[in-house]
Amino acid sequence: MVRTCDYPGCSNKDVADSPQSFHRFPVTDVALRKLWVLALGIHVDTKVEKIKKLCVCSAHFSDDDFLSTCPGQRQMKKRILKKSAVPVDYYLYMWISRCKDPRFTW
Numbered sequence: 001m002v003r004t005c006d007y008p009g010c011s012n013k014d015v016a017d018s019p020q021s022f023h024r025f026p027v028t029d030v031a032l033r034k035l036w037v038l039a040l041g042i043h044v045d046t047k048v049e050k051i052k053k054l055c056v057c058s059a060h061f062s063d064d065d066f067l068s069t070c071p072g073q074r075q076m077k078k079r080i081l082k083k084s085a086v087p088v089d090y091y092l093y094m095w096i097s098r099c100k101d102p103r104f105t106w
């Protein structure tokens with residue numbers, strides 16, 4: 001069965017030619033798990049057994065959220081998230097990045 005990203009509104013699938021990597025919820029780090037739950041708009045009382053089956057694709061993380069990989073490695077499928085990474089809305093992330101750009105004016 002093909003995994004699909006569980007981020008709201010995202011339909012990326014974990015298929016062979018997918019440019020995205022897929023990442024499971026952090027279940028052992030309670031504080032980080034809560035941040036992921038909030039980021040995905042999941043009810044805070046949702047059972048861990050259900051949460052640990054969810055996954056989020058790499059579209060919801062910035063490049064800084066990943067550990068660096070060796071050049072020449074099949075990077076997208078081997079990408080490893082830093083332990084502090086929290087998914088964000090890609091478009092929100094782009095908007096925030098743009099606001100931080102000193103060339104951006106209101």
Ligand SMILES: [Zn+2]
Pocket residue numbers: 005006007010011012056057058059060
């Ligand atoms: Zn996604």
